[in-house]
Amino acid sequence: METTNKYWKGLEELHHDADFEKNRMNEFAEKLPLSKVLKEDDLELSSNRRDFLKFMGFGITAATLAACSRSPVKNVVPYINKPVEIDPGVANYYATTCGGCNARCSLLVKTREGRPIKIEGNAESPFSKGGVCAVGQGTVLNLYDLGRLSHPVVNNKAADWKAIDTLASSALSAGGAIRLLTGTISSPSTKAAIETFIKKYPNAKHIQYDAASASAIIDAHEQGFGKAVLPSFNIANAKSLVSVDADFLGTWISPVEFTKQYTSARKVEGGKPEDFLFHFQFESTLSLSGSNADHRATLSPSQIGAALVRLHNYVAEGTGGAQAGSSSLELAGNSIKMAATHLVKNKGKALVICGSNNPDHQALVASINSMLGAYGNTIDLDNPSYQYQGNDKEMIALVNEMNAGTVGTLIIHDCNPSYTYPDAKKFNDGLAKVKTSIAFSTRLDETSERCTAVAPTNHFLESWGDDMPKAGYISLYQPSISPIFNTRAAEESLLLWAGISTTYDEFVKKNWKENFYGGGEYKNFEDFWMHSLERGFISMESKNAKSYSFNGNLASAAKVAAESGDIEVVIYEKVAIRDGRDANNPWLQEMPDPISKVSWDNYAAISPKLAEKLGLNDEDVVEIKAKGSNYSVKLPVLKQPGQKYNTIAIAKGYGHNAKESATYKVAAGIGANAYPFATVTDNALIFGGQTVTITKTGENYPLAQSQTHHHMEGRDLVRETTIAEIANGSYYKEMEKKEKEESSLRISLWQDYRYPGHQWGMAVDLNACTGCNACVVSCQAENNVPVVGKDEVRRRREMHWLRIDRYYSISEEGPKEIYHDKYKELDKLGAENKLGNYEKVKVVFQPIMCQQCSNAPCETVCPVNAISHSSEGLNQQAYNRCVGTRYCANNCPYKVRRFNWFNYALNDKFKDYPMQTDLGRMVLNPDVTVRTRGVMEKCTFCVQRIQVGKLDAKKEGRALKDGEIKTACQQSCPANAIVFGDMNDPNSEISKLLENKRTYKILTELNVRPSVNYMSKVRNSNETIA
Amino acid sequence: MTGKTFKFVSGLLLLHLFFITLSSSAYAAEAAPVASESSSTFLGIPFPIALIICVAILFLLIGRVISLRSAVKSTEKGSEGKQLTGLALKWHYIKSTINPIFIVLAILTILTGFTFVDWYNRAQDLGTQVGYAPEQPIKFNHKIHAGQYGIQCQYCHTGVEKSKQANIPSVNICMNCHKAIKSGPQYGSEELAKLEAAYKNNTPIRWVRVHNLPDHVYFNHAQHVVAGKVKCEQCHGKVQEMERVVQASTLEMGWCINCHREAHIDSDNAYYTSTYDFVKKHKTYTVAQMGGLECAKCHY
Incomplete structure (x- = not known):
């Protein structure tokens, strides 16, 4: 199976673009401008004897003077009253909840000397199970963002809290409708505060609005089951999953929770092959979920309705349910029929999810799930999710109400409708008609800058609070730092205006005492509260999930509109930027998109075939104009394999345009806003499917795409198989044969190292890895990896120690014979145009970090011995010894070494990035050196964590426990794909994984003997179900 | 020897003397605060002894060569045509065959070599700050606290067994005793008043850090004190005898x-x-x- 797959990283590699071919062997992305530098006036090469003497004289004097200086006087400033729990030099961990998106995972915040420096997952949580996504990792940087609002603002002028309180009380008592517009409030205590507020002001109403709305799902469940809730999905129970345009692994509702469920449903070891989840994905643009799917087919947004009707009717046929409407749409390879057959076969263990916000679509999905017996098994309506409660109808009504001028006071909290609302102009017009508008916000964003007053709120790491993402599970917030700026919790303001003067933490405690404390094992409430805070969450008894059957009317939902044949826009979320609320985060901007590998930019993704038809090439700027609203943006084009032919995909979250330049210092000027392409109907906000026209502008806009950087010459790096081949053992036999062939070739000139104590090793399960990039940001936070910006990424100078290589492959088409020269082979495929329009592309992800080789090629070439081998198997890079010859990077077959081209902590080019501001530097890990210019760096296996783990064991005089030391990438992985441990310990998890027959090492023909192992990707094959 | 050569050679010798004195005095100034122990060595032998040994060997060798050659050429005649024997023969041989400039140059070369080795050795200790004893904002006396009263180091330096840093004590630790003890034997209440002011006004004390390591070095106290069972004085010297803390080791x-x-x-x-x-x-x-x-x- 694996031998017939051809893997490539980018179309330029596949097609042998002249530029790519010319540059791929070069050390640098561009010619180094040495001659230019040397010709500059001050560095004239042809200097005469007098110049030479001048330089010499100056040099000697300067060196002498510099050598004479004493080290600067350093101060130590101890606390006046040292808090008992803080020991300088020792990290403290506080349990809290993530405020990065609506999913609300439970976190542990690592603090040093009272400042949060790293986000970790709370492994005890039954909800997020220790996973954190890239956005969650990035939240700690938002805390130290200078773009945050540092003081209250009234009428666009800095004010104090008294001014806001006076304004609020006079506005609230002035009469007129009071409207409280918030994002989803899943916090019981915030809800209680809002209720208290509404009790005081009966003319007030609370409206929830989400930029990424799940309103249609709630509507469909109200219509079909009489329960207006967002159900909990349980993918772990499913054997058959159909996702229609829902990127549940990347962005949809609760990605970390779903990733945990997804990996547990696709276990190769410890699970039966027949229980291995089959994942169908029907979508318009290649998403993270789509790239992990077993079977993927493309459809345009306007086809979703027709596809769902067809699926519905196939399922109805199979289960004896009622037909709804009629549709003759079929996707490539009879995908809908295949999916329906498989779903019906696994009735009771099947699940259909849909990311569309069209209530008609969601009604169809609810009906299909009902026929498949999903309710009670894979869908739980009795313990619903509270993560998305936004109600589009109420929001649309509010905007109308505002425009009618009947709203007296509007209080906005945790949402940015001036930027995210599709008809933002109408919202802004309405906002101007509201007498007094007050925004609670962490920054002066597009909405708050239009409000009468802005009351800055705390970052969630500075806040008290609670959150109920799911019925029966409450996660607590506790501050890990006192507010940095002059901010106040939104709830505290609301309570104050309602006449209750209390701190919000007292209010939360009171609320918990009244509602959640039930005695039990705890002595008193204080005991219960402290225990809950320490653990970070409480789990209450969950109700039994009952089975429900759909009894809504599908007559209107099943009407299928005719296809227009025009180009449709797809509006999607990117894994890093999501809905755009944290767009000002340089870590997230620099994180390459898992699929396109573009960082720092928004682009218009189109299929290579459409690009050919329109005569477009990568980086050509096009004007995309909506036919309905005439809204238009200019964006560069990117050819995206896996994209539906007649569609163009634009990500949300870019194109911020707040007036205050400090607000989005990093995000300003990047990309264009995609929200206005969405449309507002009577009852819903519809994202995607709007028809657009594309015109070439003739301009060119460079994108920073790192997909072919650190190129490994197309060798056999990723291995892939099917669960069927695992089950019948043929894959293992093939692996053994391969290993036997290769092992005979491994001859070493070197004497083997001895590892008397520990020998650190890692295994990365490519089957579990979804490619979400959480590890990349986690590594960046842990190891003080600098942000380099778009320009430097374009020059292949990104500094990430850990990268995720994304390989495309097509297996159904193309020749079966295998060539030794993979390039010739790809050539043939490309030349014969046998790859169709690339819609059938499959994806494999492979995280690559330093492989910590035993016969390390880097060690032998260093002229100054800056890289040496440790007795624990690490390749130790000593930065202060390195002189920057770069020999090691050239000799590294895995291309994992990164060179510091600049002093990122001082150079003006990087002045907007965290290392250059006093506030931003608070995020640095004090245990890891900030590297200077001219030295080489690389992954260390988080040696600082290894040292701390060993020291703890030594201090306590005990053996080191397996799993005690976790690398940063391993800790945050939502898929548990990374295992790290001592290979010398026969009982460790890593030792067991080394025995696993799926485990292999990459580039073994070089006999560098890496310590990092990979485990083959396993997929379900179509043959098993056809 | 012509006058010119003599001037040249003696000039060189003087220059050497000057440099040696200069470097010795600079070194002495550097090392003054600590009980000076000569750390500069050549092949493991203390520098001055090595110098004497080498010069002695040189003279021995030259003497040996002369006596051998004089024995062979025992028929050599003096300027007056007289047969020379014994010392006179040797002296004659030295005068006639060995250029005195060569000897002076040989000695100079050796001296230069030694000077550079000496400089190299001393340069090793440059910037190490041994003996660094900055004045502190409060004249805290370790001799009284750790010496006279025998207070354990760990009582104040609380982090030493659990953390990377040993910690300069926070003011509340000082106040454990100094709530009651308002004046000391040395400075009366003058210094303690500063401590109390800091405590009352909540203004942290900016102590001057004595032991500094470069940023690229990770050092952990707990590792050494708990796991390694290293005594504090092994690196920090006899703190109980220091009025003002002095850096005792080169670090x-x-x-x-x-x-x-x-x-x-x-x-x-x-x-x-x-x-x-x-x-x-x-x-x-x-x-x-x-x-x-x-x-x-x-x-x-």
Whole structure:
């Protein structure tokens, strides 16, 4: 199976673009401008004897003077009253909840000397199970963002809290409708505060609005089951999953929770092959979920309705349910029929999810799930999710109400409708008609800058609070730092205006005492509260999930509109930027998109075939104009394999345009806003499917795409198989044969190292890895990896120690014979145009970090011995010894070494990035050196964590426990794909994984003997179900 | 020897003398605050002794050559045509065959060599700040606290057994005693008033850091004090006898490495016995043998 797959990283590699071919062997992305530098006036090469003497004289004097200086006087400033729990030099961990998106995972915040420096997952949580996504990792940087609002603002002028309180009380008592517009409030205590507020002001109403709305799902469940809730999905129970345009692994509702469920449903070891989840994905643009799917087919947004009707009717046929409407749409390879057959076969263990916000679509999905017996098994309506409660109808009504001028006071909290609302102009017009508008916000964003007053709120790491993402599970917030700026919790303001003067933490405690404390094992409430805070969450008894059957009317939902044949826009979320609320985060901007590998930019993704038809090439700027609203943006084009032919995909979250330049210092000027392409109907906000026209502008806009950087010459790096081949053992036999062939070739000139104590090793399960990039940001936070910006990424100078290589492959088409020269082979495929329009592309992800080789090629070439081998198997890079010859990077077959081209902590080019501001530097890990210019760096296996783990064991005089030391990438992985441990310990998890027959090492023909192992990707094959 | 050559040679000698005095005095100034022990060596022998030995060897060798040659050429005649014997013959031979400039130059070369070795050795200690004893904002006297009253180091330096940093005590630790003790034997209440003011006004005290390591070095107190069972004075000197704290050790990498080569691990610690099966059998492993010289033990 694996031998017939051809893997490539980018179309330029596949097609042998002249530029790519010319540059791929070069050390640098561009010619180094040495001659230019040397010709500059001050560095004239042809200097005469007098110049030479001048330089010499100056040099000697300067060196002498510099050598004479004493080290600067350093101060130590101890606390006046040292808090008992803080020991300088020792990290403290506080349990809290993530405020990065609506999913609300439970976190542990690592603090040093009272400042949060790293986000970790709370492994005890039954909800997020220790996973954190890239956005969650990035939240700690938002805390130290200078773009945050540092003081209250009234009428666009800095004010104090008294001014806001006076304004609020006079506005609230002035009469007129009071409207409280918030994002989803899943916090019981915030809800209680809002209720208290509404009790005081009966003319007030609370409206929830989400930029990424799940309103249609709630509507469909109200219509079909009489329960207006967002159900909990349980993918772990499913054997058959159909996702229609829902990127549940990347962005949809609760990605970390779903990733945990997804990996547990696709276990190769410890699970039966027949229980291995089959994942169908029907979508318009290649998403993270789509790239992990077993079977993927493309459809345009306007086809979703027709596809769902067809699926519905196939399922109805199979289960004896009622037909709804009629549709003759079929996707490539009879995908809908295949999916329906498989779903019906696994009735009771099947699940259909849909990311569309069209209530008609969601009604169809609810009906299909009902026929498949999903309710009670894979869908739980009795313990619903509270993560998305936004109600589009109420929001649309509010905007109308505002425009009618009947709203007296509007209080906005945790949402940015001036930027995210599709008809933002109408919202802004309405906002101007509201007498007094007050925004609670962490920054002066597009909405708050239009409000009468802005009351800055705390970052969630500075806040008290609670959150109920799911019925029966409450996660607590506790501050890990006192507010940095002059901010106040939104709830505290609301309570104050309602006449209750209390701190919000007292209010939360009171609320918990009244509602959640039930005695039990705890002595008193204080005991219960402290225990809950320490653990970070409480789990209450969950109700039994009952089975429900759909009894809504599908007559209107099943009407299928005719296809227009025009180009449709797809509006999607990117894994890093999501809905755009944290767009000002340089870590997230620099994180390459898992699929396109573009960082720092928004682009218009189109299929290579459409690009050919329109005569477009990568980086050509096009004007995309909506036919309905005439809204238009200019964006560069990117050819995206896996994209539906007649569609163009634009990500949300870019194109911020707040007036205050400090607000989005990093995000300003990047990309264009995609929200206005969405449309507002009577009852819903519809994202995607709007028809657009594309015109070439003739301009060119460079994108920073790192997909072919650190190129490994197309060798056999990723291995892939099917669960069927695992089950019948043929894959293992093939692996053994391969290993036997290769092992005979491994001859070493070197004497083997001895590892008397520990020998650190890692295994990365490519089957579990979804490619979400959480590890990349986690590594960046842990190891003080600098942000380099778009320009430097374009020059292949990104500094990430850990990268995720994304390989495309097509297996159904193309020749079966295998060539030794993979390039010739790809050539043939490309030349014969046998790859169709690339819609059938499959994806494999492979995280690559330093492989910590035993016969390390880097060690032998260093002229100054800056890289040496440790007795624990690490390749130790000593930065202060390195002189920057770069020999090691050239000799590294895995291309994992990164060179510091600049002093990122001082150079003006990087002045907007965290290392250059006093506030931003608070995020640095004090245990890891900030590297200077001219030295080489690389992954260390988080040696600082290894040292701390060993020291703890030594201090306590005990053996080191397996799993005690976790690398940063391993800790945050939502898929548990990374295992790290001592290979010398026969009982460790890593030792067991080394025995696993799926485990292999990459580039073994070089006999560098890496310590990092990979485990083959396993997929379900179509043959098993056809 | 012509007058010109003489002037040249004596000038060189004077220059040398000047440099040696200069460097010695600079070195003496550098090392003044600590009890000076000469650390500059040549091939393991203290520098002045090595110098004397080398010059002695040189003269011995020259003398030997002369006596051998004079024995062979015993028929050599003096200027007056007289047969020369004994010392007179030797002196004649020196005068006639060996250029005195050569001897002076040889001595000069040796001196120059030694001077450079000496400078190199002394340069090793440049910037190490041994003897650094800055004035502190409050004249805290370790001699009274640690010496006279015998207060344990750990009482104030609370982090030393659990953290990377030993910690300068926070004011509340001082106040444990100084709530009651308002005046001291040395400065009366003058210095203690500063402490109390800091406590009352909530203004932190900016102590001057005595022991500094470069940023690229990771040092952990707990590792050394708890796991390594190193005594505080091994690195910090006799603090109980210091009025003002003085940096006693060089804190340079060679100094670290030397100790790692000599110090033994605590072979009773269950971490070592469980991780390294050979530790139980032979109990005499040095830190270096357990990988304590590897780069990433301190640099990451």
